[in-house]
Amino acid sequence: MDFIRVRELHKSFVYYRKEAGLRNSLKNLFARKSLLREAVKSVSFDIGPGECVGFLGPNGAGKTTTLKMLSGILYPTSGEANVLGYVPWERKNEFKRLFSIVMGQKNQLWWDLPASESIYLNKCIYDVDDDLYRRNLAELSEMLDVQDLLNVQVRRLSLGERMKMELIAALIHQPRLLYLDEPTIGLDFPSQKKVREFLKYYNEQFGATILLTSHYMKDVEDLCKRTIIINQGSLLYDGDLHKINDLFGEQKIIRLQFSEPVAEQMLAKFGKIVSTDGYNAVLELPKYRLKEVSRVVLDSFPIVDWTIEDVPIEEGISMLYRKESAV
């Protein structure tokens, strides 16, 4: 049985456009032109239990809107979704007990009170048994290393500390499904790493299903075997993150370092020049030309060092976005 089943999900918003300036403001006061924006366009996918899926897309692609529909915050314009046997936007209490959503840019804790109060309130909301609550709280706060901060007012915490508290509050009732909307946004590198490790552990230990959006490729690479990419509301890719580059024929990257400057035009015939400054050059070329080009380059230029690499995943994803926009 599928855990999450989404069919032809569609959401459009009405919005208004206002040109800059006072004159246009006045004009808008009387006649506003309403425009329709399709945030999500017939998106379909299935997610099985225990899967950790990365949800990628540029800003405004429709990721958050999809998460909001799958958690019941928004009604879709059309389409179907079934999450854990429930239709999310019916907002049944039994459904709400089964999942949590953490939004990196939205605060769910009570600002003026210590995090422990918010967490306790969640315990009461979700009816968590006293023993289980104590055990979970101790375990989660130890893993995230924030035991000493539980009784500090939330507004006095740093962003990273607050994010960890958000995670504890969201997981205190051990949800089977966790939606994460950019959980590491704005965090420093050690905090990002800590949060990632924690999520990985939580996914493996409790078999929780995770649907994660992020702009940090590392989050998705570390946590998710499977990636769903959307842009402008439409689904572009659903599969292994590392196979994205296969979509564009097999390209390779050669990095070269020279002992004396080499002119750009000398390199042009070997492939696409990604960058060059005389002493260093990066070339992109089809895999089948690799052997031939390597041999010639090594023989004809004053090479100090050289490497052959795959095209970075970010590059592949950007190409995917561009390809879609061009259509």
Place this chain on the structure above:
Amino acid sequence: MNRRRLYSAVFSMGVQHSMEYRFHFFLSLLGAAFPILVQYFIWTAVYRNSGQTALFSYSYGQIILYTILAGLVSKLIATQFEHQIADDIKNGGLNKYLIKPVSYFSYRLISFFGQKAIYYGITALLLAGIIWFASAGDLLELQAVRLILFAITLWGALLLNFLIAYCICASAFYLHEISYFFLITSLLINILSGGMFPLEIFGETVVKGLQYTPFPYTIYFPVNVLSGKTQAAAMYQGLLIQCGWILLFLWLSRLTWRIAMKKYSAVGG
């Protein structure tokens, strides 16, 4: 389901919240004192120059007593959460309640009572002082039954005022910039409720008309129950009508919110 525990936690968070902002509370009490003072001077001048002992059926002492009591009651029942709710609606803070098995309405209501608990205590102390002072000066005839009914109608007034404000808050789903709207509605409601001066001032027709609205039952009615202006029979009748308004607004607030929620677009993020 153990809802009792949840609501006691919400209540206690409300109490803690009000203590966190205790300075704000004392300032607001001080704020209540100014209009009372202004009115004291106005009424003194009016009565001195009118040459009559009673205006609008109030003696000088009675009108001053009314002004003080009404000032205190309107401070006590003041809601002040409109902006929080409007902000929750405008900036998507409502999301965190929608995804949890808890009702936003109950959460707000219980938290409101929690926030008011300490104010209620302090106001009760102040009122006790004023009542004692007024009965010593023969302005007020102390009757146990009136005191008890006053305490009950005061809770009713809190609840009714909460419900009216909660209904008005639903307009935040439709209007995006709303601070003046709240300012004006709350001022208007305060005047119509008799929070500034006794409703008799507006003339008999207006008083009659207002009796068909919920507003007098938040300030005018409780104060008159205490002061003895309301007749014994009318007291019980008024209490029933207050209950009726509470039920009606309970239903109305659920209805408006259910309709408005369909429009909610969970902005941002």
